[in-house]
Amino acid sequence: MTSLLLALLLPALADEPFEPPSAGRPDNFRGAVGLFRIQAGARNPRVAVNQPIRFTVRITADAGVPMMAAPVRPEIDRDPAFKQSFHIEAPEPDSKKDGNVWEFYYLLKPKSEKVTEIPELSFAFFNPRFGADPRGYQELTADPIPITVTPAAVELPSVEPKGDVKTYPETIRQTADDEEVLRRQHPWVFPGGGWLAASLLLPPLIGLAWLLIWRRFYPDAARLARLRRSRAARDALKALQCVGAAQQADAVAGIIGLYLSRRFDLPATSPTPGEVEAHLRDSGLADELRQQATALLQTCDALRFSPMPAADSGSLVQAARELILALETWTWSSRPS
């Protein structure tokens, strides 16, 4: 009964827009509503590689069923089976309509000799006699078409010079090893703004952090760094590092005497403690430092000329180092700005 009603009503509805049901719609349905047949054919089934085959798809609408939406051009360029085997182009014109027959034309260029057929082509449509019933969706398939693909035709040169006189560089006659050829590389892309900014900012920040951490752990070393600018202090400190256990008092006294003569213009290189005190007083040196220097030299003299065994070696050298540091610090801090 329903079918009879539809059969009576459909002609009247032929001009009305008809929306097929969404349920059960095939993926390759492109809107054709009616009853159709599909045929496919190739004009020249024997071609060379990359030569075109004229492929025609003919879709015919059945006159007994009202056609409510015409078929559109099948998108074989989206079909993986076609894409894998052919380069697909469209000739001009690419289609023709004659009454209830639609013809769509394609140029298929086989990619290699291994292509042996034009794949089957499916076409989906909806038969309006089914109304809203999803069983109205139907799919027809055009059979695959066997083809023969021959090797690519050799293009004979129009003018053949005497022999091969083209003097190409030697590199043209070389080919790479298989391992080098079979690689999947991508051209390197310069990093974007964020990465570039990080690359530029990170090194100075790391350097600054290193400097700050180092100064926190070695505060005196900063002073030592400034001291190294003073050559006299540099040489004296270096000499103190080399002082051995034997005759240490002699060595320390000599080093301090030389340092004082270079740094404070002390006339004598082996001054007595009294000469040192007098000169340093005249130089305007702070009392505490003057006394420290004098005391160190007196200790050295006592050890040098005393019949008693020498004192612990480490304390004299350390005392000399501290004296030099203190004198340099006083000197740098009292420099006019």
Place this chain on the structure above:
Amino acid sequence: MVLAPLLIAVLGSVSVDDAAIAAQARQAFAEGLSLRGDPVKGKARFRTAAELYEQLHERGYSSAALYRSQGNAALLAGDLPRAVLAYRRGLRHAPADRALQEGLAAAREEVAQKAGGLGRPAGDDRPPWLPHVGFALWSFVLSLGAYSLGWLLLARWGMTGRSDMLAAGLTALLLACAVAALLGLATVYEQRANAGILVVIARNDLPLRLGNGESYTSRYREKLPRGAEARLLFRRNNWLQIELSGGEVGWVPLSAVLID
């Protein structure tokens, strides 16, 4: 001979089929070289080698070595368009590759011989002292390393006060900046040369039309030679609007070109 593709496949995580294709291409190329006395047969073997390399490209392989080999095979087969396309692809991977540059120069020379005023290869407008070396990963890392070293040396100078640290740090920074500036400038020229999608004319005496159809007339009396290079501007169905190196713009059919 049979073991080589298998070994390459096993060691290089490459399918046996792909390794066999590479081996066949190399063999076809070698056969082409051996047929110097018979140019027709020799060119056929070179053409086979070029097509096999193209198959590898379509299977996703991409390297300067692949495109150098393909370009050489195509050039020796007399297929200028495919040679130009292959060399340009290879130079994107390795701008400083001398073999690729020589191959492209040889192909362009042949194109220029056939070209009138239209479709002549673009001239190289880069300064002569600027090398064909853009930024690569190794040069970027090297510049960054020198830059970082410079800053670390300056930090060390801050700790020790030693003048040699200061000198070394400043030298490293200046060197890094100079190298980066040079490579950056070279990269700008390379990117400018490779801007847009490359189109290579594959048919000889191709008219550059005013519109997208055979009914449109040719824009110029001269025709485009095979191997002429252009940049894709627009595509409409099976017609392409392209721009030549001289700035000329027009339409050509898709079937008459190679597109990168």
